[in-house]
Amino acid sequence: MDEITTVFVTESREQLAALEDALLQLEGSPEDNDILNAVFRSAHTIKGGAGVVECNFIVSFTHVVENVLDRLRNGEIKLNGDLVALLLACSDHIGNLLDVLAAGTPAPDADLAAEGSALLNRLQRDWLEKGSGGDAPSSTPPSARDEPLHSSGGGEVETDCWHISLRFGPDVLRNGMDPLAFLRYLTSIGRIVLLETIADSMPNADEMNAESCYLGFEISFASTADKASIERVFDFVRDDCTLHILPPHSKLSDYVALMSQLPEDPMRLGEILVRVGALTQAELDDGLRKQQAPPENDSADSAPQMPLGEILVEQKVVSPELVDAAIIKQKQVNDKRAAEARLIRIPADKLDKLIDLVGELVIAGASVNLLATNTGIGELIEATSLTGRLVESIRDAALQLRMVQIGETFNRFTRVVRDVSRELGKDIELSISGGDTELDKSMVEKIGDPLMHLVRNAMDHGIEAPDVRVANGKPARGRLELNAFHDSGSIIIEVADDGGGLNRDRIMAKAVERGLIQPGQVLTDAEIYNLIFEAGFSTAEQVSNLSGRGVGMDVVRRNIQSLRGTVEVSSTVGQGSRFAIRLPLTLAIIDGFLVGVGRSAYVIPLDSVVECIELTRDSNGRDYINLRGEVLPFVRLRELFEFRGEAPARQNVVVVQYAGLKAGIVVDSLMGEFQTVIKPLGTIFHHVKGIGGSTILGSGEVALILDVQALIQRCTAHETQRAEQPASIR
């Protein structure tokens, strides 16, 4: 069994489990469309996957099941206990068919096949043929045996649907058209029976232009409208797209002609046409073999099928070179799938357990290392340092397991922006950059909600309505940016808009009204902007259903703070605002730099350490030094933390950098690098400024991790306060 099949079987089993769950839920609440859709989706995914691995017996079986589900979804038949039982039996049968596929047998054995046809007959008899009846043929299974294949021999294909081939030009999105809108409009004059998205022209991710449209659709469309009215649907994009419409009951040769006209290779097109239900497999083969002997009734699924490409060559439809090219193309597709197949899905809690254990291992390793160093036995030290290095690698690898790219989270917003901007009657484009920046999985999960708040806020309050924008001399189309990048041991996620910016005066007025500040209080711009993160603050004059209830921003800040992150806002009136979320890379383990003050040890995150220098005597009294011509302010940890006792004769300055700001931290001794497993300090110490967490040293003692940013902020604030109130005793 090759890799694709393995993946298909695994995934289908998951889908089956989901299908079964959903069916059971559906029984309890038959009216719930979400659940019904979930059932349909699962069945459809299985069928699609089976099509990819060319497992026809699963395709044909699932196809009928899907038809029943489709009718259910369209309200043509009502769900009852019998149907649920039947569908459950069908899902069991699909499970059995999967076993057959997994075992590598080309077709199910007689018993299973009999069981399958019994189920199919029941579905067909009880649920597909009764009721309104008329529109059943469109959903004819590709190779159901009771299908009168002879009738298709005459040249007309079996479907009574229009077939629409649609390829959008690259500029469709840029011209402000939404491909989906056309499809939605299409449904107003008929019913899309089946739709296949063609994304073959999509280049590799790095070559892709997010503003270009690479989409195409093959649509099987049931409608009583005439060709002109279908064409009219696409009037707006007429110049920008390739459109082929085949009326119902077109000649097979028309389809073959269509296949050769379209840019994709015919082999795939043939498959796609079969999948949309425009042609049945039998019809396709039939059409392509029409100069040969008349087809057997069930040639489609029992006789070994000739590759489509060869048939096409034989039929002089395509040249052999084209087929070769198509095969290479298909191989590439297969390779890509194989790469995807190398992914293993693991429950997150197993991973967390591993990370926890690695954390303990790191602590235990540090302890062993310490003991070894104390003994002074060279060989032992060597052995432990080797172990230490390995543990370090394991730690890195384990942490890497949890790192995911933020791009996926960002991409979710494309849809959000599109929907919300339409809802608001604004024209907003989303630009995403830095999607390949990696951060901890748990972080990605938790950052979604705050980001959503910020994005919605930016669209609702930030970006103005198009007429206001034009009046202000800005392009009517608003711009929202999502950006992510790494900066000294943190990841920064930015949400920026080019809207009106934050209104200083309105925020002030609101804050006074809400009692957040006193009237007449003097605040800096940054302080004012940060007021929007206070609880119960909302400046929107109109509360929309998107935002404006004033619950957003303080929740955003709280969520971000709970990830040990910060959020800052900067804004220019008339030009927009920018929210920067700064998050630590990981929640579990960091590289630390161990320093000592008095008898205590502290850990400074290594990413923020630039260098270490000795504190020279002549800097006594002043709290800054000359660092190669630069003024470097420093903070004496000993004073800040109110240590008793004299400082030792030799002190060191650890130069740290944070958000472009350099500062020194004066400590007694430098103890070197240390792998730091972060242990939370608990709610009691939640508000302690300058301490980010704790860790356990090899000796079993607890060391505190310094929060460099908070520490520097604290000192700045201190200093400012001292400057403002010189008389106060400190």
Place this chain on the structure above:
Amino acid sequence: MNQVVANGTRQVSTSKGADDSPTQYLTFSLGGEVFALGILNVKEIIEFGNVTEIPMMPVFIRGVINLRGAVVPVIDLSARFGGNASAVSRRTCIVIVEIDSEDGKQDLGVIVDAVNEVLEIPRAEIEPPPSFGAKIRADFIQGMGKVDGRFVIILNVERVLSTAEIAMLARMGGDDGNTATE
């Protein structure tokens, strides 16, 4: 099988009774006074040692210890009651107490001068707390237990070790009053 079930129910019933008033108490001395804690709150008792101080904290927060890989805050009860920080002696212990806080269960260490014994105090032998005179805040006292003709102060753990209150005090200590940075 029956045995197990019976055991299970018995356990449930004891812990139910404990909600109203536990009957077993751990007594300890602190500054010459004898106090009692409901036994169900006590997780373990360990020797005093290796407390890492946290800077910028009120006196009653002694620091944190490493309890088998978990970092546990340690509270100086004597200082919490408004007295001086307890001096460490040979008999000084840390009682690990489990309390329910808003964010689930949390462990806290409590420094005591010496641990005495586990006592059973019948409900009838517990007097309501005096409104003053006990030298500690009245809401810290759950009741006064009578043991051998002496009074033992039964502490109200939820109040004495209220994480919300401690966090607030810690914040005030840590902030040095300059809330402007917020």
